Every structure is written in C-alpha cells, then in structure tokens.
Amino acid sequence: MNKLKSYFDYFDKYYEVESWDWYNGLNKYVEIAQKIIEEISKTNFSVLDDNAKQTKIEQILKECSNEEIKSIDDFFERYLFEQSNGIGGIGRGLFWGTTKKEIKSKINHELFISLLQECDIFKADEIITGLMNVDRLNWVAKTRFLRTLFPYNITSLDKEDDFNNLIEKIQEKLSITIDGKILEKHCKLMEYVKSVDYAKKQIFFRELYDMIENNLNLKKAIVYYGAPGTGKTFKAKKIARQFIDEHRIKIGKPVYKKESNYHIKTVQFHPSYSYEDFMEGIRPTIDRKLLLFNGTFKEFCKKEGCKEIELYSDSDFLERFKEKEYDFSQIKISELLTHQKKILEISNELAEGITIQEIIEPAFFIIDEINRAELSRVFGELMYSLEYRGYNGKIKTQYAYLNKDEKEDSVFFWEKDENWFFIPQNVFIIGTMNNIDRSVDSFDFALRRRFMWEEIIPDFNVVRDLFSVSWKDELAKAFENLNREIEKDDILGKDYRIGHAYALVIKPKPIQNRFKTDTEAKEFLWNDFIKPLLEEYLRGLGNEQKATEKLDSFKKSFGIE
Numbered sequence: 102m103n104k105l106k107s108y109f110d111y112f113d114k115y116y117e118v119e120s121w122d123w124y125n126g127l128n129k130y131v132e133i134a135q136k137i138i139e140e141i142s143k144t145n146f147s148v149l150d151d152n153a154k155q156t157k158i159e160q161i162l163k164e165c166s167n168e169e170i171k172s173i174d175d176f177f178e179r180y181l182f183e184q185s186n187g188i189g190g191i192g193r194g195l196f197w198g199t200t201k202k203e204i205k206s207k208i209n210h211e212l213f214i215s216l217l218q219e220c221d222i223f224k225a226d227e228i229i230t231g232l233m234n235v236d237r238l239n240w241v242a243k244t245r246f247l248r249t250l251f252p253y254n255i256t257s258l259d260k261e262d263d264f265n266n267l268i269e270k271i272q273e274k275l276s277i278t279i280d281g282k283i284l285e286k287h288c289k290l291m292e293y294v295k296s297v298d299y300a301k302k303q304i305f306f307r308e309l310y311d312m313i314e315n316n317l318n319l320k321k322a323i324v325y326y327g328a329p330g331t332g333k334t335f336k337a338k339k340i341a342r343q344f345i346d347e348h349r350i351k352i353g354k355p356v357y358k359k360e361s362n363y364h365i366k367t368v369q370f371h372p373s374y375s376y377e378d379f380m381e382g383i384r385p386t387i388d389r390k391l392l393l394f395n396g397t398f399k400e401f402c403k404k405e406g407c408k409e410i411e412l413y414s415d416s417d418f419l420e421r422f423k424e425k426e427y428d429f430s431q432i433k434i435s436e437l438l439t440h441q442k443k444i445l446e447i448s449n450e451l452a453e454g455i456t457i458q459e460i461i462e463p464a465f466f467i468i469d470e471i472n473r474a475e476l477s478r479v480f481g482e483l484m485y486s487l488e489y490r491g492y493n494g495k496i497k498t499q500y501a502y503l504n505k506d507e508k509e510d511s512v513f514f515w516e517k518d519e520n521w522f523f524i525p526q527n528v529f530i531i532g533t534m535n536n537i538d539r540s541v542d543s544f545d546f547a548l549r550r551r552f553m554w555e556e557i558i559p560d561f562n563v564v565r566d567l568f569s570v571s572w573k574d575e576l577a578k579a580f581e582n583l584n585r586e587i588e589k590d591d592i593l594g595k596d597y598r599i600g601h602a603y604a605l606v607i608k609p610k611p612i613q614n615r616f617k618t619d620t621e622a623k624e625f626l627w628n629d630f631i632k633p634l635l636e637e638y639l640r641g642l643g644n645e646q647k648a649t650e651k652l653d654s655f656k657k658s659f660g661i662e
Contacts, residue, residue, distance in 0.1 A: 104275045105293040107350045108312055112305050113296070115343065120566055126187030127257075127300040134180060134249045136165040141217040154210050173213050177205070181246050189245045189259055200239075207232055222251045226284055247284075252299035255287045256306035267310050273454030274313050274351060312347045317529060318430065318458070320553045322487060324471060324532040327557040330600025333533035334367075334469050336557060341365050341465035341531065348463055352451060364464035366401050370474035379479045380522075381500050381511060393503045393511040398466060399522065403513050405464035406525030410514050411444050412457075413492050427492040429457035429526045461527040471532030472544055480548070486524045487551040495523040536596035537638075559584055559600050567608055572619035579623055579660040580604055583631075586658040590651065597638055603630050623661055631659070 118124050140161040146154050162170045170176050179186055182201060212232065219225040229243055241259040248255030258264040261283065268286060271277045277293070279286045296302050317323060317340075325333040342363055346356045376382070380396045395403065403410075412418050413427075418441060425431045434447060434455050445460050480487075486494040495514065501522070507515035514521045532552065561577040568576070584598040607613055607622060616622040635655055639648040 103293065104350060104353065105271070105277060105290075105309075106295070108309060108347070109294045109296070109302075109305050111346060111350060111356065112308060112312070113301060115346075116308070118301055118304055120562065121304070123187075124300050124304060127189075127303065130179070130187040131249055131252050131300065133166045133170070135252070137161060137170075137176070138217045138250065140165060141214060142220075146214055151210070154214070158210055158213065173208060173210060174205070176213070177208055180249050181242060186245075188249055189241075189257060191239075191242045191245065191259075204233055217250070222247070222254050222288065223284065225250060244287075248303065252303065254291055255284075255303070256290055257303040258306055263310075267306065270310055270313050274452050274459070276452035313351060315344055315347070316553075317344060320551070321490065321526075321528070322530040322532075322551060323553040323555060324534060325555055325557050326534045326536055328559060328596055328598040328600050329535045329537065330602035331557045331559055332600070332602060333557050334467070337465075337467045337469075337531040337533055338365065338367070341467065341529070344465070344529070345463050348459065351459060352455065353449060364405055364462060365467065366397070366465070367467040367469060368397055369469040370471055370479070372473060372475070374474040374479055376479055376481045376499070380481060380483070381498055383500065383503075393500050393509075395511050395513075399498075399513065401464070401466055402522075402525055402528055405528055406523075408444055408446075408461055409491065409525045409527070412441065413514065413516075415441065415444075417441075419492070429461070429491065432457050434460060458526060463527050463529055464525075465529050465531060468530065468532045470534060470538075472534040472538055476544060476548060483524070484547060484551070486522065487530075487548075490524055491526045492523060495521040498522050559598050561601050561604065563601050564604050567605070568613060569610065570613050570616070572616075572622065575619035575660075576604060576622055579619065583655060583659040586655055592651070593638060599631060599634070603634075606630065620661070623659060627656065627659060627661055632656070 112118070141158070144157060144161070146157070149157060159172055162172065162176060170179055180188070181204075184191055212228070216225060216228050219228065226247060229246060233239055233243055240261050244255065244259040244261075248257065248259070256264065258267060264283065264287070268279050268290075271279065271290075279289050281289065290306065291302060294302050294305065325336060327333060342358075342365070345363055345365075346358075349356050376396070377384075378396050379398050381393060381399055382396065383391050384394045386392050409429075417438065419427075421436075422432055433453070434442065434445075434451055434457065435453060437445075437457075445457065447460060451460075481499060482496050485496055488494065497519070500511075501520045504512050504520035506512075507520075512520050514523065530552075559580070561580045564573055564577040564580070580599060580601070580603075587593050587598050588595045590597075603626065607616070607626065613622075616625065632652065635652060636648075639651060
C-alpha cells in the first residue's frame, strides 16, 4: 500500500487547496516561468548578436508575463530575490547589501539562456549554485528558484531542515525510505505521488508533516474562540473527522466517510450544566433507589478508553513502562508483548516507529459554548487529569468512595479495591466559545493553560466559493466593509464582528435566486439579521441617539443608503 498516495488522495479530496491564495499564486507565477522557458528553449540564439539576443529575451519576457516581467533583471528579482513572490517566502533581508550585488554582477543574457534551456535538473542546480555561491543561509532561495524551473521535481519544503525532518518522519511512521542527496530525495519524493497538478503536489508535501504528526497531540485539548457566526462548531467537527481519517491512513486502515464511523460526541454547555451532568452524580432509579451514575464525559471516556484500561490492568505493562511514564506517544508497538498487542487488536505489520498512541483510534469530545457553564464546578477535580493524561493522571472523583465492587456500572478503573478515573490518551477535547459572551471570565488562568487556543475569524471567501450568483463578490465585500467599521468602533471592536454564517442563511440556491441584485440580498440580511443583532449589542449604550448614529454608519458601510 502506497501510504503517501493515500495521504495525497485525501489531501486532494478534502483540503480544498484550490481556494488557497498560495495555490493560485504558485500556479500563476510558475506558469509564467514555464511559458518563458518554453519560448527561450525553442529560440535559436546562436544566429543572433548580443543586441538581438537582448531584444528577443525582453520580447519573450513581456509577452509571456503580460508585461509583468520586462527584463532579465525583473525575472531574477521576481523569482530569486523577492521575499514573497507567490511561489514561497524567504527570510527578510536575505539578499540585502553586497550579497545581492555580487549575484547580480554575474547575471547576463548568456547565463539566462543557458539556465532556461537546461533540461537536466542536476545541471541546472550546478548553474544556480555557481551563481549564488550557495551556503546554508540562502539554500531556501535556491530551492525555491529551482522548483520554479522544475515544478514537477521539487517539493515546497525549501528549507533544508524542514525537508529532512519530513524524510525522517516518513521513514519512521510510514516505512518509506528516501535515499540519495537532497535534490535526489526531492525528485524521488515527488515521484511517489502521481498528479499533473504540480502546485497541489508541492503544497501537499508542505502539509504532510502535520498530517502525520498533528499539533493537536501537544495538548489534546483546544478551544476555538471568536465572534458569533464564524463556524467554530462546524470547524471542530471537521477537524475531528480529518484527524481521525489521517490517523487511519497512517496505520493502513481504510477511511469510511460515514457519520456513524467516527467516535465524536458533542454536548452544549449552559448555565445550569453541572458536575453531575458531566462527570458523575447520584440519581434515583426506577425502583426508587439511589445509585451513582456516570455523567456524559465519564461514560464517553470509559467507552473510548477500554483498551487503555485493559493495558493498565496488566502488571507487566505497568512495570516495564514505568520509566516512560506510560506515555503512549513514547511506547513503540515493537516493545509490546504478544498478549499486549492482542489487546490493541494489532494484526498487520506496522512501521518501526509506530507507537501505541497511533494505534488506538482517536475520539473527540466537543463542548459547544464551553464558557457558558460554571467551569470550575463542572470540571471539578479534572484539572489534574487534563494536565496529565492516562495512568499518571488518575484521580479519585468526588463520589468514588461509593463504589464497593468493580462490577458496578459507574466503575471506571478498578485498582487495589478502589475506583479511579483518568482521561484516556486517545480522547481529545475541543471547546468552542464566543468572545462576547460575558461568562468568558469563567476560564481562569489555571484552566486556560491546559488548552491550546485558536481564534476563528470571519471569512467571507466562503461566500465567494459557495455562492453561484453574479453578485456574490459584492455581498462578500459588503460584509468585509461592515466588519472593518465594527472593528474600529470605540464601543464594539473586533469581538463584535459579523460572522460569515449570517451570509450563509441565503446560501441555498432557491433562496439566492430570490434576489436579483446584491442590494436586495443586503437589505434582506440587514433588516432580518444584522440590524437586530447590532441593536442588541448597542442596547446598553445609554444614549439612543448615539446608538442610532452608529447603526446608520454601519448600514452605510454595508452598502445600504
């Protein structure tokens, strides 16, 4: 099984890279370069004198670039020296001063012609290396330039360290060995993926490291925060499914895109949500008895942590991996005994570097509106387990003393005649919250540091991508203009920006087609959605006239007179 191909197929289908600015910039400027190379290659410069050569080159550059590139100097400025040129970025000031002057002094039409007419990537590399006197500092610029000339042969990992890290990770986790010098490795790696879309292939290898080694593994808990209507819950579910899919690809499991095939649980917090709802509590039974019941999160952890619980019940496992603190990301499958592999249901050959963490399927617990509950009361003693996962983070819950028998339904992990709880290492927590919710203060600093944080901002490119009407760009611009006005307002600010979900209410085609112009669509959205929302935001201002003036200003910025 070609796991690199499986990763690329998934990337191609679900990452929607065609909408990325980088993808479009890469396509544009590489295409210009390739047109120039094609024209230079089929021109017989040997019959021309120096002036004629210069004139012909400049003619080709102008025609192929639509006048963006008019000279050889322009060509090298765009593709070699410019810090961010649409193809990739290099360090600020890399070619300042004498370095740039020295390189430019070597550039002439003969070097330009020989470089662009060279079909052998390794010989072209020698020409560029001689031009730049390449060292570690400007390796990035050289690689970026080379992949402009040979886009099907070079990945977008221009930085040598980043590329080598990816090669090591592919070897460790996918059992794929890429040998040779660094340029040979680039060529071999690009050969593993068959696609005519060079831009997508280049970008894929930039993303591949994170697909194999996702940053979510650092904390296993993240909060998406931002203005209302920015799609935080939608993103949480999408990220969860994507993480699980990429985990399956790594160990050679098939990816089934069915909702029921993912271990994802979503709950919504509210002011009356309690520890008893979340963890455990005493409730009456049908036969009028009082019993200890597991809350939503504890029951989820019990179900998803069953393999981990069974491993911790094995005295040999606890003894052998004590020094590694039972950290599943540090314990390789090759270190396990046969009966321990059986617990994990391992039946196929895996790469040498695969760990227990990569074998047990991830499970996601999504907490919508996480800041609307009184978090210190809901989480209780879980603060410790959030910090230390698995066996080393085991705690006694508030009602643990009520458990007398390991066969009781509310028992989580029975050890030495006591019931313990821990958050399994394969359980990931994603919270979502609106910045403007005043109960945001319920996140104290101790709890905050146990989560990663990512702001989700309004993105009206989704309107441009998902709408089919002719006025979609005007509608997107209207929302962007309104948000700029809100962001600089002295009362509201960026936390009160309007999310793109407010535009998506008219996304269905039958609804889009009701409106002949963007003005009609904007008036509908303003009167029924945006104006009432802004009025609510401004209600506590205490000055009705000032609130009205602000609303009129916002309305005008939205494009309605």
